[in-house]
Amino acid sequence: MLLYSYKHLILQNLMKNVLMKLKVKKSQLPNAGKGLFTEAPIKKGEKIIEYKGEIIEWKEYKKRVDNNEDGYLLFVNNKRCIDAFNTPQHIARYANDAAGLSRTKGLRNNCYYDIVGGKGYIVSTRNIKEGEEIFVNYTKEYWDCIRYNIKHGHYKPKKSKK
Helix, strand or coil, X not given: CHHHHHHHHHHHHHHHHHHCCXXXXXXXXXXXXXXXXXXXXXXXXXXXXXXXXXXXXHHHXXXXXXXXXXXXEEEEECCEEEECCCCCCCHHHHCECCCCCCCCCCCCCCEEEEEEXXXXXXXXXXCECCCCECEECCCHHHHHHHHHHHHCCCCCCCCCCC
């Protein structure tokens, strides 16, 4: 237990240090809105930030989709989803996917989501230079769903204040 607490404390301190190095500004991706940028170098494998928001169940999220109040969900399991739609103060939600609908030559994902102990983190897949935008893989399933919704007229612009 003491070892876990010590590791958890180190992780929290590292996360606080990295969090201070992040900034939200206009994304480099066309039509993507805001993006998440680093103001200091980040090493490969570093946990950059925890994905925070309201903790809900999957069935609650499906109701929110029907009300067009979705787009910032990190799925952990059917009983635990992290919904950042109404929590713009939690800046991990501003990380975009460079392999999504709006692509720019030369921009590639440099991070992935890691689920640890029911929490989600954005983790770097390579060294990231100061000033670079954080791009995270949303998964093929996510983009397949978005494309299906657009094709079948189910897609509506978001109400969020992103």
